[in-house]
Amino acid sequence: MENIRSRLTFGNKAEDVKLRKRKSQLYAKDDPCPLNCGALGFRLALFVVAFRLINCFLVQSSFVPDEYWQSLEISHHMVFNYGYLTWEWKEGIRGYSYPLLFAFVYKVLYYINYDSVHLLKWLPRILQTLLAAFADVKFFFLVGSLENTDTAKWTFICHLSSWFTWYCCTRTLTNSMETTLTTLALCYFPLPGSRSQSSWKYLTLVALSVLVRPTALIVWFPLLIYHFWQEENKLKFIIHRCALIGTLAILISTTIDCVFYGKWTFVQFNFIKLNIFHGVADFYGSHPWHWYFTQGFPAVIGPHLPLFLHGCTVAFRRYKMMAYTITWTLIVYSLLPHKEFRFIYPVLPFCMIFCGISLASLKSWRRTVTAILVVSNLLPALYTGLIHQRGTLDVMGHLQSLCDVSGSNNLQPNVLFLMPCHSTPYYSHLHCPISMRFLECPPNLGDDYVDESAIFYEDPLQWLRASFPYKSSLPTHLVIFDVLEKDISAFLQGNNFVRTTEIFHTHFPEGRVGRSIFIYERH
Incomplete structure (x- = not known):
């Protein structure tokens, strides 16, 4: 590279043009943002926010009861002192940290005397939408740093066109927030090639996702083991980072729960005790062990499935840790009797990286495949968002x-x-x-x-x-x-x-x- 720089300085004009072109090609893969990152980031952010807001207002259907009964109903009760708390809140297996986010919005509306029912319904979803949009932008630049801008573009198209992401990401579900936080944490995780690595940031985001939904540990367990294995100073990683951030997160969340429960309550322990050891989750239905592999995962990833399988064959060596994480998550959830589509939603961004690499590798076919992908996802996205279960x-x-x-x-x-x-x-x-x-x-x-x-x-x-x-x-x-x-x-x-x-x-x-x-x- 130094030789190229010297020749660019002292060579003739014709050679300079050729060498500049060669230099651009050499830097293309290393540079996740060959255009001005600030300008690109700003334009991308504007587009994604507009896209997700349209997404938000075109989802007018219900999915599962937890979308309201574990978030908005609790927030309403916290601020306005009337409503109904389900048995989970009487048994202390749900944390107030997530509803507190929306309760803050409700409290502001109450103080300024704008607590209309329309704002109470839509502002929490708009807040969730903006967080999802922020995660989308970070995801684009993550893929750009791992691969290049061209691959990041095709991966981003795959991500935005996913019918299930459209259906879920703007909802006030704990699974939606878990997925948003997981995507953000992945952007700071020490993946080979990532330029935004930060143990403090990603571990903090992982801790937050676990507070929102304790089962987030299932997704992050293999990744944390991988980081621990790669870390030179393992003792420092465990004590000064994992233990410190985990302890602070538990203390803060337990304090919040104790305030609103009015007594000492350790939500994470209660959640595991009732759902795992007492099998309470089984009460809401059970499926055969293979359900995620034969129905759940194919439905969630939808028309992207062929691209995902092809991407795994193309990029398995580079991203085998992500492939292992997806497989691990499906296997662990398969061992639990009660199964739902939304439980595996957090691994969908992992899958989109493989889909994007596959699409980028198709060269002359990728525009045709993209058109098919968009249309085949648009129909279920609009149907489930506007018609089904509204x-x-x-x-x-x-x-x-x-x-x-x-x-x-x-x-x-x-x-x-x-x-x-x-x-x-x-x-x-x-x-x-x-x-x-x-x-x-x-x-x-x-x-x-x-x-x-x-x-x-x-x-x-x-x-x-x-x-x-x-x-x-x-x-x-x-x-x-x-x-x-x-x-x-x-x-x-x-x-x-x-x-x-x-x-x-x-x-x-x-x-x-x-x-x-x-x-x-x-x-």
Whole structure:
């Protein structure tokens, strides 16, 4: 390289042009940002923020109950002192650190008298969106430092076009925050070739992800072992970094939990004890051991799967640690009976690196493949975001009108949800203390165990007659899925309930979840 510099200085003009071109080629792979990094970063940030905000507002469906019941409902209760806390918060297996983030937003809105229901619903999601956008930008430059700008570009296209990332990254799910923090931590992890390595930063981000969701340790365990193995001063790494950051994180989180629980509570221990040793997670369903390999992972990675498999063959030697981490995560989660798509979401950015390398290596075919990739991901992204399972959110918009007027015959509104438990959000999407009730379904944690939901669905008509023997005790509004209507029609007719609203929910009704949601009002 020094020889090139000297010849550029003393050679003739024609040679200078050739050598400058050669120099540019030599530096291309080493330089993750051949354009001005500040200008590129600014333009990229503007584009990604705009893209993710569009992403945010085009996701108007529900995914899983935890999106509200482990975040927004808790935040609403923390700030406005009314709402409903699920059994997890009564047993102390959930931490307040994550809901505290949104509670801060709610508190600011409350102080400036702008706590409208629309802002309470959307500002937490916008905050999650901005954090996801920041992680996206950092991810681009990470791949640029590991490979080159061209590969980073194709990897970024793969990342932004992922239907599952579109579906999840702007939601107020602990899994979404876990994935965002994991992506940021990976940007500072000591990967060979990375230019932003910082043990303090990545370990702090890992600690935060574990506080948000203790299972984040599953993803990071092999990476931490790898770093420990590569570290020259292993004792210093363990004591001065891992132990120090871990202890501080636990102290801060435990202090927050003790303040809001009002007693000594070690959430991480309670979480592991109930979910692993007592098998509480099994209560919410189980799948065969191979589910992640045969259904879960193929669905999450979607149309990117062929690129991922090809990328593994192309870049396995360079990124075998990432491949091992993906495999390890799938295997560990496969050993747990209760399985969900969102649990493996944090490894999706790892997969996108292999997809991007594969796409970059296709040369003349990559534009065609990209077009196919974008279209094949766009359809499920828009369908799941705008159409599938949107009814349980839309119904809360209809019920919100009850906050402004009293029920029929001057009765105060009293809403009963006869649906699988936690089907809808709750007070965070109404923001008024009207009386509401739903069928409860806590796991078996004691001798006085009652699964109200299971008892109801065994004989819905009998449960309703026993629960409401007098007309004065009847609710003013019933919210049900259409599949239940026939079973309780005698109760509806006998008590003058009239269907006032029908709301589309899904094209794929299953079991107790119907195609539409009905709102009945008593006259």
